[in-house]
Amino acid sequence: MKRTLPALLLLSFSLVAIAAGVEPRAFDRPEQEARYRALIAELRCLVCQNQNLAESDAELARDLRDQTYEMIRAGRSDDEIVEFMVGRYGDFVLYRPPVTVTTALLWFGPAVLVTLGAVLALLYVRRRAGRTTGATLSEDEEKKARALLSGKAVDP
Amino acid sequence: MGRYVALGLFLILLIFLGYGLTLNPREVPSPLIGKPAPAFRLPTVADPAKSMGTDDFAGKVTLLNVWASWCVSCRQEHPLLVELARKGSVQVYGLNYKDTRQDARRWLASFGDPYVASAFDEDGRVGIEWGVYGVPETFVIDRKGVIRHKLTGPVTPENWAKTLQPLIQRLQTAD
Numbered sequence: 001m002k003r004t005l006p007a008l009l010l011l012s013f014s015l016v017a018i019a020a021g022v023e024p025r026a027f028d029r030p031e032q033e034a035r036y037r038a039l040i041a042e043l044r045c046l047v048c049q050n051q052n053l054a055e056s057d058a059e060l061a062r063d064l065r066d067q068t069y070e071m072i073r074a075g076r077s078d079d080e081i082v083e084f085m086v087g088r089y090g091d092f093v094l095y096r097p098p099v100t101v102t103t104a105l106l107w108f109g110p111a112v113l114v115t116l117g118a119v120l121a122l123l124y125v126r127r128r129a130g131r132t133t134g135a136t137l138s139e140d141e142e143k144k145a146r147a148l149l150s151g152k153a154v155d156p
Numbered sequence: 157m158g159r160y161v162a163l164g165l166f167l168i169l170l171i172f173l174g175y176g177l178t179l180n181p182r183e184v185p186s187p188l189i190g191k192p193a194p195a196f197r198l199p200t201v202a203d204p205a206k207s208m209g210t211d212d213f214a215g216k217v218t219l220l221n222v223w224a225s226w227c228v229s230c231r232q233e234h235p236l237l238v239e240l241a242r243k244g245s246v247q248v249y250g251l252n253y254k255d256t257r258q259d260a261r262r263w264l265a266s267f268g269d270p271y272v273a274s275a276f277d278e279d280g281r282v283g284i285e286w287g288v289y290g291v292p293e294t295f296v297i298d299r300k301g302v303i304r305h306k307l308t309g310p311v312t313p314e315n316w317a318k319t320l321q322p323l324i325q326r327l328q329t330a331d
Contacts, residue, residue: 046184046289046290047289047290049181059254060280060289063279063280063283063284064284067284086187087187088187088188088285088286088287089184089186089187089287089289090184090185090186090187090287091187092184092185124158
């Protein structure tokens with residue numbers, strides 16, 4: 001087991017590497033390549049929906065990678081490229097959509113739910129704590145309990 | 157008391173989840189609705205020497221149907237498009253997406269050709285301009301060349317009767 005776990009992990013990583021249909025690209029400057037990688041990690045594939053452009057092997061993802069690559073080579077800025085994609089495919093192509101009225105629930109929903117859960121849990125715990133203080137033993141019971149704890153046998 | 161709060165929260169969750177089931181996650185709203193159709197001019201499927209483009213729509217309400225011979229759902233919607241074209245309900249243009257000319261022509265020969273013309277978008281560049289991500293897609297373009305509606309997935313008798321036809325009629329009578 002100690003040896004198989006790292007081996008399995010390694011295997012799963014290599015599978016991811018195979019799945020990612022990322023073509024080798026030639027750039028003039030390393031800075032361009034870094035931007036390219038960042039962009040295709042940020043943009044979502046519309047066909048598979050839960051993968052970004054870098055991970056997806058769908059044909060459309062490949063075309064959009066080509067598009068991103070060419071726009072970077074043509075000297076367009078990141079904002080221009082993102083604008084190009086959003087103009088055609090909508091905010092859906094962004095893994096981090098802008099905060100608007102329609103995306104507010106998406107952005108703040110989880111925090112609201114966690115807060116709500118914490119408040120409810122706190123109230124619940126407090127109420128329970130108040131309830132358990134009333135338990136007491138009678139004199140007789142206390143004697144028995146003490147005898148049991150000291151290890152002496154007692155008649156029932 | 158706490159029991160009712162929990163039940164209430166559960167019901168709210170249930171309503172949200174139930175509503176989610178009625179939505180189609182494949183349907184991504186197009187930002188192109190209400191915007192002028194992205195202009196293009198491409199050679200046609202039928203004849204590489206001839207071309208087809210957005211200028212040809214001029215002045216008429218148009219359906220632009222994105223199709224491909226490799227697309228299974230296209231075959232499903234095709235008979236309806238052929239019928240619409242035959243009845244002259246609306247002019248239908250095609251955008252043949254990432255296909256080969258040979259396959260596309262053979263496909264039209266065997267299933268019928270409802271299109272005034274089909275543009276041959278071999279590398280899918282025009283498709284990207286139009287935000288195409290799942291074939292078939294159908295755009296409704298008004299007389300001024302503005303995109304008014306986009307349907308992702310096949311045209312069916314249901315969505316034709318419920319959405320497309322009323323919209324097209326309204327656009328045809330509007331000035």
